[in-house]
Amino acid sequence: MNFGSDNCGPAHPAILDAVIKANSGYQPSYGDDTIMDRVRAKIRELFEAPEAAVYLVATGTAANSLALACLAQPWDTVFCSAAAHIQRDECHAPEFYTGGAKLTLAGEGDKLTPEGLEQAITSWVKGDVHVSQRGPLALTQATENGRIYCVTEIQALTTVAKKYDLPTYMDGARFTNALVALGCTPAEMTWKAGVDAVSLGGSKNGCMGVEAVIFFDPSKAWEFELRRKRGAHLFSKHRYLSAQMQGYLADDLWLETARLANAHGAYLAKRLTEIDGAEILYDVQVNMIFARLPRATHQKLRAGGAVYGLFDGPLDSGDPEAPLSMRLVCDWSITEAEIDQFIAAAK
């Protein structure tokens, strides 16, 4: 009954099999391994982007920070939502890697709107040396609250960015969860909708720790390589990153694990409604559920061993009927039985 995060569960056995298979003989180090050649070709094919620059790093924060550092000067501001992982969860890694760029929050929630974005952009006067210079748009797909930008919404946001000559980066830590929910192609969700660079997350979706960073315009490729090395993110035994990504993309495993996680999320959301006083906070579109339950219910759940994030107040004291917010994340490996057990514990 662990709904703490999709990074708490195990890696998919097929990922480990790919790693074991890669663990034979000698391979050039630092990204020159032959497996990476195949990974690069595979990602270019999947994204219908034969010229794309493709790199691997081991953490989502590295992917975000290194990509943004290639798109933002130190005096630029990144435009993102108030809930963005880069704003709330990365201990200033974006500021560190960009050399001091600012994050301007466009709106209050987790999803950006074209109006909010334009308001944020125009809050900084272009060409004024005293203020933040306008830099990239960063959007998270799926969002930190488990919501999805549909292709039309992405297009609307990048259109605003392009109006001001700003590039767009997509934090795709849960890229595939969004992709399978939308039922579109990787290209449709990215460059065809105006996205310039994207991370394709593996760590939260069945890998041990690997994220691809993709620049559709490869002109930033060498700069990315330098930044990755300087950031200490270029692995000597890079083959083990390559192998994970190779296993992840082979036989549609990435789509399968994302579909599993999303299906578990939907099932959990459905069953949550059976609990007295339960309130679902956002549309459940991928594998994350934000909900409110009475304090007493939380107490039962925690006593029963359920693991998940809890907000809004102390668990132990206070009105037992008072609702407390929770975040539940289903990873690919969770089972219906565990969800049933969770619901049973809440009742």
Next chain:
Amino acid sequence: MNFGSDNCGPAHPAILDAVIKANSGYQPSYGDDTIMDRVRAKIRELFEAPEAAVYLVATGTAANSLALACLAQPWDTVFCSAAAHIQRDECHAPEFYTGGAKLTLAGEGDKLTPEGLEQAITSWVKGDVHVSQRGPLALTQATENGRIYCVTEIQALTTVAKKYDLPTYMDGARFTNALVALGCTPAEMTWKAGVDAVSLGGSKNGCMGVEAVIFFDPSKAWEFELRRKRGAHLFSKHRYLSAQMQGYLADDLWLETARLANAHGAYLAKRLTEIDGAEILYDVQVNMIFARLPRATHQKLRAGGAVYGLFDGPLDSGDPEAPLSMRLVCDWSITEAEIDQFIAAAK
């Protein structure tokens, strides 16, 4: 016949077994996994340092840069050898992580001497706001040229550092190769000899990619954690770093792989002397051999498929008798048969 680097070979099967064993059920993320608890305890025990702060990162450059950033202010200079990995091979990662510290080269070669160190330290006047402030000593064990500081030499260097109130960091990318060559204990080679912080490399000695960073004085622990997160080096699925290190330290595997690599190095060095015109450049103490062979011999070796680093001139043209320098590194997995094959190809 691959002597390119000890990061070109495979991981030891026992490391992968440990990873597979760890890949079951849920684990808290971001370093709170139970495996890490055991790793921490094991390292403290091995180093006879019950209070030490122990962390894992995935690359040697991350270990070096993060550790030095905790020991050096941006206006400090690190004292290191001219051949130091932090100076020659990390694309300014130390400068990046420290926020602009300088590296002052103490002497020309790969091994520091107390005299050279003291001269370098005193080249910057203490208390002068205009100049580099004196910062940590960084030494590499084994050195980039495959040599070892014996315990007495380490003690002599740290004594100079302490005379000027400077801390000492040991880059231990090949820590274990040095350890087994010296036949001393981890404590003797580190804190008992005056070392304040050290990295214990795994990547070059049989792991996929993991290095421990150890601070014997834990007062820098929280700063290290913040720097690691901000540098995007805190893994969400940290258990896979922990598992590698657990497997590495279990049943003396780390010592065994280092002994294997060193023994291969010694065997290769011995057999190299059979080749006409061969000259060994440094005492071979661990698993790295620097040597000179005639150009014609290199041509034969390369034609035969041998992989290794080559310096000093073009392979294809020039005096066939002219000596060209080479670096040969033996990883744990290489076999005597491959070394014999290499020697045969050179003859």
Next chain:
Amino acid sequence: MNFGSDNCGPAHPAILDAVIKANSGYQPSYGDDTIMDRVRAKIRELFEAPEAAVYLVATGTAANSLALACLAQPWDTVFCSAAAHIQRDECHAPEFYTGGAKLTLAGEGDKLTPEGLEQAITSWVKGDVHVSQRGPLALTQATENGRIYCVTEIQALTTVAKKYDLPTYMDGARFTNALVALGCTPAEMTWKAGVDAVSLGGSKNGCMGVEAVIFFDPSKAWEFELRRKRGAHLFSKHRYLSAQMQGYLADDLWLETARLANAHGAYLAKRLTEIDGAEILYDVQVNMIFARLPRATHQKLRAGGAVYGLFDGPLDSGDPEAPLSMRLVCDWSITEAEIDQFIAAAK
């Protein structure tokens, strides 16, 4: 009729006299001049702070950035208002000097409240390695909208900061304007009210370009000196900074110029009410007036040669009755006659 900023007017002749007087013979450079000894003593006396560390720099942005860099780690967030100069007008100098600290905006306007501050502080969970760590409070006195924190208000804010063990920095670019308006002592407005460090602005109040930075706890002194030098803000011919500050503080000149500027502001505000459709936006407490006038009135003023900042829309087209916002700043040198001329032009 120039109300563009208090940095558009001339320096007070007494400041230049002090500079001329200092321009004789030899003086040690880099802050060791004898004039600085007297300035330091004078500031310590004025602030009743015999131990304070006192430094001079030439720009307000340097004062703010260097002081904050001594108070905030790169992973800390500074708490400030949404209108703060450090947020809106310094092109990421604070981010640059701190090495990537974040600015968390506590509330929407120019004046912080204890409630808003506490909400901002607690929005970042203490001890969570993933988020911004809680750093200094930065408040501007007078604010960017020309308002003043009274001593009680300052005390209330620093009390919140202290509750969370956070230091307080006061951006005193218009310190003296606030001081004379409040009628309190420098000590009452700073350390007696809980302020840890403050800048005492000279540039906007009659000097050519000098600001003092004062740390009441001198433990940061050496770090400040290193940061100032590394930031290229340590003047070789420092005596010219010292001389300005000496002239500024002699014979209560600083108080006199601030009183003049404030009195001009009050007079301008009073007379603005004579203009049809005029609306004063904030209480006029120092030398800055934010007001709204009809577009047609602005057109007359601009045609008449008046200089001031204008917001909210194009001057040239649109409803002539539509109100447009303006900022008017009175420097010490402006005259009643010029204000009268301005009012006449608006009528």
Next chain:
Amino acid sequence: MNFGSDNCGPAHPAILDAVIKANSGYQPSYGDDTIMDRVRAKIRELFEAPEAAVYLVATGTAANSLALACLAQPWDTVFCSAAAHIQRDECHAPEFYTGGAKLTLAGEGDKLTPEGLEQAITSWVKGDVHVSQRGPLALTQATENGRIYCVTEIQALTTVAKKYDLPTYMDGARFTNALVALGCTPAEMTWKAGVDAVSLGGSKNGCMGVEAVIFFDPSKAWEFELRRKRGAHLFSKHRYLSAQMQGYLADDLWLETARLANAHGAYLAKRLTEIDGAEILYDVQVNMIFARLPRATHQKLRAGGAVYGLFDGPLDSGDPEAPLSMRLVCDWSITEAEIDQFIAAAK
């Protein structure tokens, strides 16, 4: 008898006159003053560079650091001499402003040679992501030891730089001392000899504190402006920088003060030879003399009140005949009488 530095003497009265003249009425702030327009035009004319980007800052370290930051990426290395001010005297300001660039020392002394430069450049392999990337050449004119690169020497160095596609920056803290010694034009000593950017020092040659930074290719102009603002070096009351530079360049004052200083240097050097045991260390080409005198002579000089830099040992104890090194710098304002007095004190 103050030979401590050319930044210890007073500003030329004509500089103060220019400042006083500028201190009237209102001027746009932040570099938009009308005086700056004239300064820019004057510098473009003097340098025969009608397109050049021209900026003013207040310190030489700011000029160097900001200019280099426009020419070097964080992963680049600057090539400079071991005696370079940027290496020895700026407390990591270049590292800070570039975001962590390295300084590679080309040769041991104060003057670079084409051979030493080429060796330094090729010590970093081009296109290798692990190493420092090749960045700008930085040379100091006159050097820190008071020597001059003649035009042919400059040309030879920039030719090497250009061979590797590297730009050249000239630290011109004592630009005019070198210029009048060579008797060439500013254009000949800079862009006609292959220099891409240069600082024109004022602070050491009669101003209070002002340096011009000139980019002959103006494509870096906007970046420089952003870096200057972000570094807190954009003065609000910029007119006082402009006025100094205006006064400096008017009526050939800059040439006159440099000629005075150089002539004093030559006179002092000549008279030094009268002292028993005196040894001049470098050719005296501008206003700096490096010499050795017996300890006993130094004791007499210091007892007589002479001020200058002293190296190599304690003044108070040791062999009275042992030579100690000294640096003597003549500023524009020193007189023959003072030099005579100095010589008399030494005898």
